[in-house]
Every structure is written in C-alpha cells, then in structure tokens.
Amino acid sequence: MSWHRTSRKYHKWLMLFIGVQFIVWAFSGAYMVVMDIDYIHGDSLLAKQNEHIESKQVNYSVKQLLNAYPEAKNIQLAMMLEQPVYHFKIANKAQLVSAKNGKFLSPISKTLAVEIAKQAYVNKNITVYAVSLISEQTSREQTSRELSVRNLPVWRIDFDDFASPTLYISVNSGKLVTKRHSFWRFFDWMFAFHVMDYIDESADNNLLLVFTLLALLASIFGLVLTYFRTIKVGGKTKPKAKRKDGSKSRAKVKPTVKARNKLPIVDIVKKVNDD
C-alpha cells in the first residue's frame, strides 16, 4: 500500500474512535481562551473595596487581643461593614473580633453574611434570592467543584442576576472566600473535559495519555494526507488517479452504496415488466 492509501485508511479508522475527543478538545479549548479569564474568575462581580480604617474607631488594641488570645496567628486589622475588625487564626481556624470593643463575632449570622455579600457585590440593586449554610457535614457534591474543603464552613449567597452569581462568605472569618457564576461553572467542566478528567482527578491520567498518543498518530497520518492532497497535487501524481481519491468525482463516476442497493429492485421490476 502506498503512503497515501495507508494514511487514509488509518486516519479514517483512528478518527472514528478518537474524533469525538478532538471535538471536545477543540470546543473546550476555544471556550477557555475566548472567554476573558478575569471575567471567568468573577473579578467583575465585585465592587472595588476601598474602605479606609479610621484610627478613632479602633479602641481595642493588638496588645489586648494577644492578651486575650495568646495563640492568635496571622492577625489582620481590616474593615467589615464600616466597622474595624481583627481577623486571626487559632490552630488554623479563622476567628473574628471587633476592633471597636473586642467583642467576639464569629461564627457570623446569616443576616450578617448577606450584608457582607451585598456590600461586596458590584451591583447594589440586585437582590439575594437564596442563602444556605455549607459545612463539612452537608452534602459535599454541590460544593466540591466550587470551593475547597478547607474554606468550610461557608454561607452560600446566590444573587438574582445574570449568570447566577454566587458569593461564598466564610462563617468564621466573615471574609469573601470565592465568587462563582455560570460561565465559571461551565469553564470548570470544560477544563475537566479538556484534560479528560472523566475518571481520575488530574491532568496526568492514563486515559488522556492513551488518547493523546492515538491523537498524535492519527494526526501524523492526517499530515501525510495533507501533503498528498494539497501540496503534491499537480506534481507527480496523475490527475486521474488523484481524482479517484476525491469523493466528489467518485460520486459522478460510480453510484453510491445506497443507490447500488436500489438497483436490484429496479431490475426485478424491469424483469416483471419484460415478462
């Protein structure tokens, strides 16, 4: 068999089995690069935060805080709903204390979480339509794709806006954990499909390896075909022999399979007529 015919045969057969993944790669890849990555990350969902700390409001000092909580690590003074607060950690668990009066604030209530989310959200006219508490105990399925377990527990706040935006507010720190929307969710699926994350959880899975190797092989055969049909055309190859390969001219010369199958019936009818 010639290089041309061999390549045609294997390109045809390999693509029958892995062609669908090529579509998946091409579609998911195109989606991921065409969508602006900052938009996908939901950066545009958030209002610019520039609340400045008023020194007069801070009546509870870091000294007092460390006196009360000697184990406190990663201490941060910041504003939360126009009030100064201390964020810190004790044995990796987030804590929240008012910097005004030293009142312990975590875990934060549903009402407070909604207020924080509303303040963080870019459009103040949009209403919140659902709020739910997600902890390690509650169903992981719905959240496992959207945020990492180490951020739990969180308040999930869904906004009634384009692309179903969701803000996650940490129950312990009152901080925004992450933001998600439909286009992110779709992007996440597209990435999973792109790396063939159907079974395994990472990009180094064997399914992907096998498909990539087969895809390379099929593409090499495809490249040979490209050579013969676009570059070498009009060169060595005889025009007639070349035309036989093209299905367009074949259709004119030979009847198609279906048409051929029809022939016997016509023949029988003709025979009956002749009789």
Next chain:
Amino acid sequence: MTKAHLTNTIDVEVANKARIKRRSKNKSFVKLSTIKMLHKWLSLLVFIQLFIWLGTGLFFNLMDHDKARGSQYLQALTTIEIDHHRLVNITELLAQSSKPVVSVDLVQRLSQPYYLLSHEKGLYQHLYQDNSLINAYSGQTKQVDDVMAQAIAKASYSGSADVVAITLVHPPIADLLKEKNSVWQVDFADEVNTSVYVNANSARLIAHSNDDKRFVDFFFMLHFMDYSLLSDERGFNNWQIMFFALITLLFCLTGLIWTIELAVKGRYKWS
C-alpha cells in the same frame, strides 16, 4: 388493473423516488465537498500548532508535577513568639500614616514582627499593591533593601549554594507573568539555577523558580500560543490562540462531518 399496469406504476414510483433521492443527494454533495475542501486546506493552516498542542499536552501529562513547581529548595520560613507587650499601638501608626490604610497585618520578617500597612491592594496578591512595612516594636518604617531580600531568600532556601545575584526587577517578569509589583530577584548558584522572589514593597516571599519550572513554563507558552508577537502584553486570552482555537474547532467539525458521512455511506468495514 392488469398486472402490467401495476408493475408499471411501481416502476414509475421507484423511478420518481430514485430521482428525488438523487437530487437531494446531489444537493448535499455540494455542501460535503465544501466541507472536505475546508478540512484539507484548514489542515495546512493548523497542523503546526496542532502538533504543538498535542506534543505539549503529552508533556503535561507525563511531566513531574513536583518538579514543575520550581520549589525544590523551598523551605518554610520560621516564626517566633511575638512579645505583645513590646508592640507599638496600631492607632498611633494609623494616625501618623500619610496615606489611607485599608488593612494592617501583623507579619514576621526574619524573626522580627512588622506591621504591614496596605494603602492599596487588589483582589489578588500579584496585583498592584502599595504598602508600608513598620517595625512593630520600634514603629520605624523599614525599606525592603537588597540585604533584607537576600536574607529572606536565604531563609526560605534549603540548599547550600551561594547567592550569585540580587536584582530589583519590574513587571513584566518572565518567571512571574502575573506579577504587577516590583520584586527582588535573588539568584542561587545551584544546579537548577534557583531564583527566589521577594516583594520589594512588603518583603513577602512570593515564590521560588528554577530551570525545571522554566522548562515547563516554556511548554505552557507554546500550548497557550503566548508568543507576544504584537505586544509586550502576555496572557491567556491572546489573539493568536483565539484565532487558532476557532479555526481548529471548524477544522475538527469538518472532520466530524466527514467521518459521519463515511459511516453513513458504509465505508467503515472490517476487511
């Protein structure tokens, strides 16, 4: 009706059906030939990048993911107990600050507590930020100089190689594409050419990088077509990848239609 009449009618009907079928087939054949022509010529346009995608994709699949992090010699920075009796009061610092403050972090740099005053910060650490680093015991402002950057880099480095260069670098930084801040780059003379990056404004340890990571970064550049042909701006959503991604999608779809046509025509036969 005679037998001859009946067969004649059938004959005419069959002939009509065949004609209709032939006509519709001819019509769809025009489209199919266009699709096949597209497939052939698009293949010429995309094949180089297609092989780059498959090759780099294969590389990502097989590469050592730990090595790819570039943190072969990264070790955790040690912290000490803060003597809170010695801490300067934040309110005084806030009152003294010439710029507004959005947050204050009690951080440690080289076993010394500092208040990190953020005057401006973005959603992520790599975005532009403006800070003041203030000694939490003395209240004095600390400039992050090359000596401090080198000491932090060394503290985070578990290898035994010496520092060969300290440079203040500004974005765009090849090793840290997203970084929008000026950083100190501390280079070590080890076998993987480790570079340690320290934020020149906050003295925060940003990352380690080395030749292994640079090698992987090169493959990512190829996969994302991030060649920065027309501008210095590098990034994920560049025009060349958008163009080629859409062309490739069209290329794959024409191939899919061709495959379906082959299957419908019964051209997939074991022989």
